[in-house]
Amino acid sequence: MRFELTESQRLVYRAVEEFAARQVRPRAADWDREGRFPHEVIPQLAELGLLGLQVPEEYGGSGLDAVSAAVAVERIAWADGSLALTVASHNSLCTAHILLFGREEQKRRYLPRLARGEALGAWCLTEPHAGSDAAALQTRADRRGDRYVLNGTKAFVTQGSVAGVYVVLARTGGEGPGGITAFVVERGAPGLRVGKKEEKLGLRASDTAEVVFEDVEVPEENRLGAEGEGYAQAMRVLEGGRIGIGAMAVGIGRAALEAAVEYAKTRRAFGQPIAQFQAIQWMLADSAVELDAAWLLVLRAAWLVDQGLPFRKEASMAKLYASEAAHRATDRALQVHGGYGYIREYAVERYYRDVRLCEIGEGTSEIQRLIVAKAILRAT
Amino acid sequence: MDVVVCVKQVPDTEQPIRVRADGSGIDEQGLNWILNYYDEHAVEEALRVRERHGGTVTVVCVGPPRATEALRTALAMGADEAVHVWDPALEGADHLGVSRVLAEVVRRMPHDLVLCGRLATDDNASVVGAALAEYLGLAQATAIAKLEIGDGVATVEREVEGGVEVLRVPLPAVFTVERTINEPRYPTLPGIMKAKRKEIRTLSLQDLGLDPAQVGAAAARVRYARFDPPPRREAGRVVTPESPEEGARLIAQFLQDTAKVL
Numbered sequence: 173m174r175f176e177l178t179e180s181q182r183l184v185y186r187a188v189e190e191f192a193a194r195q196v197r198p199r200a201a202d203w204d205r206e207g208r209f210p211h212e213v214i215p216q217l218a219e220l221g222l223l224g225l226q227v228p229e230e231y232g233g234s235g236l237d238a239v240s241a242a243v244a245v246e247r248i249a250w251a252d253g254s255l256a257l258t259v260a261s262h263n264s265l266c267t268a269h270i271l272l273f274g275r276e277e278q279k280r281r282y283l284p285r286l287a288r289g290e291a292l293g294a295w296c297l298t299e300p301h302a303g304s305d306a307a308a309l310q311t312r313a314d315r316r317g318d319r320y321v322l323n324g325t326k327a328f329v330t331q332g333s334v335a336g337v338y339v340v341l342a343r344t345g346g347e348g349p350g351g352i353t354a355f356v357v358e359r360g361a362p363g364l365r366v367g368k369k370e371e372k373l374g375l376r377a378s379d380t381a382e383v384v385f386e387d388v389e390v391p392e393e394n395r396l397g398a399e400g401e402g403y404a405q406a407m408r409v410l411e412g413g414r415i416g417i418g419a420m421a422v423g424i425g426r427a428a429l430e431a432a433v434e435y436a437k438t439r440r441a442f443g444q445p446i447a448q449f450q451a452i453q454w455m456l457a458d459s460a461v462e463l464d465a466a467w468l469l470v471l472r473a474a475w476l477v478d479q480g481l482p483f484r485k486e487a488s489m490a491k492l493y494a495s496e497a498a499h500r501a502t503d504r505a506l507q508v509h510g511g512y513g514y515i516r517e518y519a520v521e522r523y524y525r526d527v528r529l530c531e532i533g534e535g536t537s538e539i540q541r542l543i544v545a546k547a548i549l550r551a552t
Numbered sequence: 553m554d555v556v557v558c559v560k561q562v563p564d565t566e567q568p569i570r571v572r573a574d575g576s577g578i579d580e581q582g583l584n585w586i587l588n589y590y591d592e593h594a595v596e597e598a599l600r601v602r603e604r605h606g607g608t609v610t611v612v613c614v615g616p617p618r619a620t621e622a623l624r625t626a627l628a629m630g631a632d633e634a635v636h637v638w639d640p641a642l643e644g645a646d647h648l649g650v651s652r653v654l655a656e657v658v659r660r661m662p663h664d665l666v667l668c669g670r671l672a673t674d675d676n677a678s679v680v681g682a683a684l685a686e687y688l689g690l691a692q693a694t695a696i697a698k699l700e701i702g703d704g705v706a707t708v709e710r711e712v713e714g715g716v717e718v719l720r721v722p723l724p725a726v727f728t729v730e731r732t733i734n735e736p737r738y739p740t741l742p743g744i745m746k747a748k749r750k751e752i753r754t755l756s757l758q759d760l761g762l763d764p765a766q767v768g769a770a771a772a773r774v775r776y777a778r779f780d781p782p783p784r785r786e787a788g789r790v791v792t793p794e795s796p797e798e799g800a801r802l803i804a805q806f807l808q809d810t811a812k813v814l
C-alpha cells in the first residue's frame with residue numbers, strides 16, 4: 173500500500189496546477205459574474221491535453237490513467253468549478269461513451285476531434301420528466317430504412333449550446349430500460365435546436381441548455397452499440413463520470429479551505445487573529461479531515477478503474493462523500509469569512525454556489541445512497 | 553546539433569523554506585521538488601535549437617534518487633534522453649565536484665552545445681556551468697539572453713550594464729542561460745505520458761570511472777558552516793491620519809527621522 177501519486181501522476185498534478193493557476197484562477201470570478209462560457213480557453217485546454225484525458229494517443233488523446241484524470245479535474249476545479257464541469261463532462265460523459273462503446277470507425281471519426289477541441293462533447297440523457305428515473309425517458313428514435321428519426325427534448329445538457337458532438341439516449345423500443353439506444357448526433361443536423369439556456373445558482377460559466385430534436389435524421393452508422401443497449405451503456409458511463417464529479421468537489425472544497433485558512437490568519441477580532449479562536453480552528457480541522465477522506469475515496473475508485481476491477485459502488489461512495497464533504501467545507505469557509513463571505517468580492521461566495529451541483533449532477537446523493545445500499549444488501 | 557542540458561532539482565520556493573533547528577541545512581520535510589526555473593529555460597532553448605537544426609536533446613542531472621522527477625519533467629517538455637548520476641559518495645560534494653562529474657558524462661556523449669541555467673534557485677551559486685566549461689576545455693559564455701547557431705559557431709548576447717554584449721563563440725561550447733532568453737513551454741499531458749515510457753539511464757561514479765575521493769564529499773573545498781533563517785520582518789507601523797496632507801507629512805517625517813532615507 174502506497175499513499176502517494178506516482179512520478180508521472182505528480183507531473184500531471186503540477187502541469188495542470190500551473191496552467192490552472194496562471195490561466196484560469198485569475199479569470200474565474202469574471203467568467204462567473206458575466207455568466208459566460210469561456211470559449212477563449214478551449215484551445216488552451218486542448219493544447220495541454222485536457223480535452224482527451226483518457227483518449228488513447230492513437231486517437232490524438234493524452235492516454236492518461238484514471239488517477240491522473242481525476243488529478244487533472246481536481247486541479248481545474250481548484251481554479252474554477254465551471255471549467256471543471258466542462259472538462260469533466262466533455263471527457264467522462266460524451267467522449268467516454270464513444271470511447272467505451274463506439275466501433276473502431278466511430279472512434280476514428282469522433283475522438284480526435286473531441287480530443288483536439290475542434291468539437292466539444294455533450295451527453296443527453298436527462299429529460300424534463302425523466303431525471304433520476306432515466307429509464308422513463310421519452311425521446312423517440314424511430315427507424316426509417318437505414319436511418320433513425322429523433323424527436324424529443326433533453327434537459328440540463330452541459331455544453332448543450334456549444335457542443336459539436338452530442339451523444340443522445342433515445343427510445344427505439346418499448347417502455348423501460350431495455351428500449352433505449354445511444355446515438356451520436358452532430359451539431360448542424362437539421363432539426364437539432366438549442367432550447368432554453370439555464371440561469372444557474374452556480375457554475376455560471378458552464379453551459380447548460382435544453383436540446384430539442386425535431387425530426388432529426390441520424391444515419392444507422394451513428395448508433396452506438398446495438399438497439400436496446402443504451403441504458404446499460406449510460407449507467408456504465410455514469411460510473412466513471414462520478415469519479416470526475418468527486419474530484420471536482422474536492423477541488424472546490426480545497427480552494428474554499430485554503431481561502432478560509434488565509435482569511436483566518438489575517439482577520440482580527442477581539443485583539444487577535446480569528447485563527448486563534450478554537451471555534452474557527454475546529455471548522456478548519458473538520459474540513460481538512462473530510463476533504464482528505466474524500467480525496468482518498470476518489471483516488472481509490474480511480475485506482476480500481478486502472479486495475480480493471482469493478483468500481484461501481486466505490487465511485488458512488490466517492491461522489492457522495494466528496495460532494496457532501498466539499499459542500500460542508502465551502503459552508504464553513506463562508507462562515508469563517510463572516511459577512512465578507514456573503515459578498516461577491518470574496519471567492520468563497522462562488523465556491524459555496526458552485527459546489528452544490530456536485531450533489532445533484534450524474535446522480536443525486538439519494539441515488540448514490542441507493543446504489544451503495546443495493547451493493548451492500550446484495551453482498552450480504 | 554546534439555545538445556546536452558545540465559539540470560538540477562531544487563525546492564519549490566513558492567512554499568516556505570525552513571532551516572533545520574541545528575542549522576545544518578534546510579528542512580526537507582514536506583518540500584516540493586521541482587526542475588530549477590533557469591534550467592527550464594535551458595531545456596526550452598535546447599528544444600528550439602533541435603526544432604531549427606535537428607539533432608538530439610539529452611538532459612543530465614547529478615542528484616539523489618528523487619531528482620529523476622526533474623529529468624522526467626524535461627523529458628515531458630520534449631527532451632529525447634535523460635541521464636541520472638548518483639552515488640552515495642556524492643552526498644556533500646561541492647559545486648566543483650558536481651562539475652567534474654558532469655564533465656565526465658558530457659565527454660562520453662556527442663555534444664555540439666552544452667546548456668545550463670545561469671544559477672540554481674536553491675544556493676544561487678552560478679558555479680557549475682562555468683566550471684564545467686573549464687573541465688571540458690570548451691569556450692563558454694554565461695547568462696546569455698539570446699542564442700543563434702551558425703556554421704560551427706554560435707552568436708550569443710549577454711545583457712550587461714547599459715547595453716548588450718554580442719559574442720561569437722566556436723562550437724562546441726558551454727552556455728548558461730538567463731531567464732529572459734525564452735518562455736518555456738508547459739509539459740503537456742500526452743508529453744508526460746510519453747516521458748513516462750522513456751528510460752532514464754542511471755550512472756554511478758564507478759560507471760564513469762571517477763574516484764569518490766576526487767569528486768565526492770571528501771574532495772569538497774567548500775563546506776557549509778551553518779544555515780540561518782533570514783531575520784524576522786518586524787510588523788509595519790500603521791498611521792491613521794485625519795487628512796491626506798497629514799498622511800503625507802507623517803510619512804515624510806518617518807522617512808526623514810526614523811528610516812533616515814531622506
Ligand SMILES: Cc1cc2nc3c(=O)[nH]c(=O)nc-3n(C[C@H](O)[C@H](O)[C@H](O)COP(=O)(O)OP(=O)(O)OC[C@H]3O[C@@H](n4cnc5c(N)ncnc54)[C@H](O)[C@@H]3O)c2cc1C
Pocket residue numbers: 261294295296297298300302303304305327328329330331372375380529532533534535536537538539542
Ligand atoms: C448544472 C447541471 C448540469 C447537468 N448536466 C447534465 C448533462 O450533461 N447530461 C444529462 O443528461 N443530465 C445533466 N444534468 C441533469 C442531472 O443529472 C439531473 O438533474 C439529476 O440526475 C436529477 O434529476 P432531476 O433533476 O430530474 O431530479 P428528480 O429525479 O426529479 O429528483 C428530485 C428529487 O427526488 C429524489 N429522488 C428521485 N428518485 C428517488 C428515489 N428513487 N429515492 C429517493 N429519492 C429520489 C432526488 O434525489 C431529488 O432529491 C445536469 C443537471 C444540472 C443541474
